[in-house]
Amino acid sequence: MMEETTKPTDFIREAVAEDLRTGRFNYVRTRLPPEPNGYLHIGHVKAWMIDYLVAKENNGELILRFDDTNPTKEETEFVDAIIEDTRWLGIEWKEITYASDYFDLLYEWAQKLVWMRKAYVDDQSPEEVSANRGTFTEPGKNSPWRDRSVEENLDLLERMKNGEFSDGSRVLRAKIDMAHPNLNMRDPVMYRILHEPPHHRTGDKWKIYPLYDWAHGQNDSMEGITHSLCSLEYRDHRPLYDWFHEQLGVFKSRQIEFARLNLNYTVMSKRKLRRLVEEGYVSGWDDPRMPTLRAMRRRGYTAEAIIDFVQRMGVSTVATSNAGVIADIAFLESRVREDLNKHSLRRMAVTKPLKLVIDNYPDDLVEEMDAVNNPEDPSAGARKVPFSKELYIEQDDFRETPPPKYYRLYPGNEVRLRYAYFVKCTHVVKNDVGEVVEVHATYDPSTRGGDAQDGRKVKSTIHWLSASHAKEAEFRMYDRLFTKEDPEEGEEGSLACLNPDSLHILHGYVEPSLAQAKPGNRFQFERLGYFATDQDASENKPVFNLTVSLKDTWAKIERSNKSK
RNA sequence: UGGGGCGUGGUGCAAGGGUAGCACACCAGCCUUUGGAGCUGUGGAUCUUGGUUCGAAUCCAGGCGCCCCAGCCA
Secondary structure: OOOOOOOOOOOHHHHHHHHHHHHOOOOOOOOOOOOOOOOOEHHHHHHHHHHHHHHHHOEEEEEEEEEOOOOOOOHHHHHHHHHHHHHHOOOOOEEEEEEEHHHHHHHHHHHHHOOOOOEEEEOOOOHHHHHHOOOOOOOOOOOOOOOHHHHHHHHHHHHOOOOOOOOOOOOEOOOOOOOOOHHHHHHOEEEEEEOOOEEOOOOOOEEEEEEEOOOOEEEEEEEOEEEEEEHHHHHHHHHHHHHHHHHHOOOOOEEEOOEEEOOOOOOOHHHHHHHHHHHOOOOOOOOOOOOHHHHHHHHOOOOOHHHHHHHHHHHOOOOOOEEEEEEEEHHHHHHHHHHEEEEEEEEOEEEEEEEEOOOOOOOOOEEEEEEEOOOOOOOEEEEEEEOOOOOEEEEEEOOOOOOOOOOEEOOOOOOOOOOOEEEEEEEEEEEOOOOEEEEEEEEEEHHHHOOOOOOOOOOOOEEEEEOOOOOOEEEEEEEOOOOOOOOOOOOHHHHHHHHOOOOOEEEEEEEEHHHHOOOOOOEEEOOEEEEEEEEOOOOOEEEEEEEOOOOOOHHHHHHHHHOO
16 A cells, blocks of 8 residues: 555655755654653644654654653553554554653753753742743743852752752743743743652652753754654744754754644544543543544554555645644545455445345245455455345335335335345335334345346345344444534534434344454445444444445435435 | 744645646446446636736735644643
């Protein structure tokens, strides 16, 4: 698949090539910089692939570095989950590192900046720091502590580190320019005091923790990262990123920003996703409706399809919303269908069963019908499916009074039962309230296998299951989580447009062999869609998640029928 | 409001002074033992105004619109 796509070219790859050409760098090393405070989602995959491929295409190296500078949010559980998901994508890295690996060195670099009179300990309260930062239009005010002696700063910094001061009582700040038009340059905070909670890796060793701006660029430099690729909202941080390298006289990594990836009909922010989980709107972070990688995996999306999707999305600096680009979920689904169409085994399943009785078929006869496993892949072979007098068909495949252009079963109409016989509907049996409970038909024995010897045609082929052989199964039918393309839009908030029908549970039947399907197995249930066996499956009743439906032309016709 | 970034069909990306193209979506048709897949075709876009030029999506200037920034989050 990767060979098929033309070699991607974009402004980042051009910049990297340029740097190699001009000698700014003579090798390429990138980094994946997750903060271990949540699960990876589809938006991360874009960044992951850019970092991975830019390194790979240039015979460079990729480092997986956890940005763990804030112990109040980070947990080992997320480190493990991120590693698992990254591996699932097929991304290979040279080594795993942590920002916390560099806390000692980073502290030395901070002392150096103090010596250079480029950093100082500020005793202002958080409120004072904020108030004195100024606004977009007004300059900030210099801290009264801005011109302390090197000795006093060094002493105070050391005591901050040793835990002598309470949280929030002091910070270390870079001394730049409180009147700078870029707020990030107004004496940014480098270290804050944090006694609790213990850090997931360094425990209670540290009482001060570096902030992003101080840690990230220096870690990049320490690791010899050539290209530090990040999303658009860090554009304003680049002058600061460069300033630290310049002052310290260290290896200068190059930061390049790109638009991050969002999807319509969903939310991507950790805060909003957490709310869905915590308030029970979904079953968990791996609920198949979530945009997280583990959810997509559970739903049946393949890593190949997801990667193909982000690759085809391209890379740009366009910011349509929230510092990124909004992709159409339909495009993701088209990539999933393309991949699954080629690779998944066909099976028959009936999600909304309706009994079909073939009146002229022998009572006790069972025939084994030949069914192909994948018309796109002859090497997938064929299988036998039992056929008998009483069958289940899909409720949607029968109408007592057919609407216009309805080709499926209705009284007097003949259709093909896939791989079996032509059948003609004769009559129906109804219950007390007038619902059709049984459809009756006659079959033409000369059409065995589905071919009419006399050359007559039917306009429809429907799927079926032998009632006595079929195995019970649960089907979880998913739809988009939100009804609006942009759930954030409007003041009611995203919860106001949650789709009440994002999950439909159906109880039906599958072919006998599917009773043994293993979690993660993927199938195409003919004429319905792609499904993946869920982990919830029990021994006698498997559960299948709808990955994505097949394109449904009839549904489209029906919709336009109704709108007329 | 100061700073930074960005404007090409509905969406996402191409075209780097020379015929505005691709994918998805949409519409029509062909084909079909999945109303699937496949195939063919149609429609539709350069934010705006001015300038430079034989020629501008591309270069210049103004305007308009959208996104990001005032955490001791990342």
